[in-house]
Amino acid sequence: MVRAGLLVGARTLGAADTLIGAWGLGDGEAWGMSPFGGSTRASVWDRIDPRLFLHDCGRLSRVQAAFRTAFHLPRVDSIAVGTDEPTHLGELVGALTGQVEERAVQEYRRLLRDRSCDQSA
Template identity: 75%
Template sequence: MRGPDPRVVLGLHRSRHERRLLTGALDLGVTALDTSTNYFGFRSHRILAGIADDLLPKFTVSTKVGYFPGHGGAEHSLDPLRLTSAVEDVAKDLGREPDLVFLHNPEQSLRETGPHHKEALAAACTALEDATEKGLCAAWGVASWDPSPLLSLVDVTVPRPSVLMVRAGLLVGAKTLDASDTLVDAWDLNRGEVWGMSAFGGSTSAPVWDKVDPRLFLQDVGWFSPVQAAFRTAYHLPRVASIAVGTDEPAHLRELLGALAGQVEERTVQEYRRLLRVRTRDHPV
C-alpha cells in the first residue's frame, strides 16, 4: 500500500525567528510550522505573534509543552496542572489556538517518577487530551527524542496521541529506530500520524556528510545532491509522513523540497537497518 506523500514541516528549533523565513516558506508551499514553548529562550510564541501575526493563520501550527523555565536553565515536568497551564499560555502568546500540541520528551521526567512511570505518563497524556476536548488545541501528540523508556508504559490506560514525532534519518541508531516502530504499533498509529525530526543529526555541515553518499538509497540518483538524498531517505528511517526541518534559509528549504521527488530503494533501507542491528549486537553501548 502506498503511503501518504512526504511533507515538510518548517521547524523553528535554533531558528532566528525571522519573518523572511516564514514568507519564504509560504512562497514555497510549506504551510506547516513547528515550534515549542522553550524555543528561542521561551519566547518563540510571543516573537512569532509579534513579527508574523498576519502570517500565522496561513500555517498549521504545532508546538510542544513539557519544558519550563527553571533555576539555571530549563526543567522538565509531567505535572498535569503545569501542562494544562502551558497549553493555555500557548494560545494567549500566539494569539490563536495551536493546531497540534506535543508532549515534549516525556522520557526526561520519567527518570524521576520512581515506580509510578505509567501513571505519570497517563496523567500527562490525559491532560493534553482534556485540553484538546476543551478547545485549547485542535489535537495533541507526543514528541520523543528517545522513545525506548516509553515502550513498557504504553497500554490501554495511556491515551492515544494523534501524532508521534521521533528522530529520523541515517544517523539514528538501531535501538531508537526499533523503539519508534514498536511505539507506533503500540499506539496503533498509521504512517500519516508519524513525524520525523533531526534528519541530519543536527547539521548538514557535520563531517559525516563528507564521508558518505546517501544517494545509494535512491532508485534513480538523477540530479539529487547527497543532502537531498539523505533527507529523502529519512522518511524511511523510520517510516514517517512528515519531517520537521530547521533552517533559517529559504534556499535550503527549497533544496529539501526538491528531494521529495526522489524514490527510495526500500530493499537498501532494510539492508541498512539489518546492518545497524548487527553492529549494535556486536558493539553494544
C-alpha cells in the same frame, strides 16, 4: 515526533518502530525530526553518499538524498527541520521527488541491528 534519518542508532530506530506500531499510527500521524543530526554541514555528509539509497542516485544532492531517506528510518510521513534559509527548504522540498530503494534501506537496518547486537555482547 521521533528522531529520523541515517544517523539514528539501532536502538532508537527500533524503539520508534515499536511505538509507531503499538500506537497504530496511520498516515500523517508519525513525524520525524533532525534528519541531519543537527547540521547538513557536519563532516559525515562529506564522507558518505546517501544517494545509494535512491533509485535514481545521481539526480539529487547528498543532502536531498539524506532527507528523502530519513522518511524510511523510521517510516514517518512528515519531517520537521529547522532553518532560516528559504533555499535550503526549497532544496528539501525538491528531494520529495526521489524514489527510495527499499531494499537498500532494509539492508541498512539489518546492518544497524547486527552492529548493535555485536556491541552489546
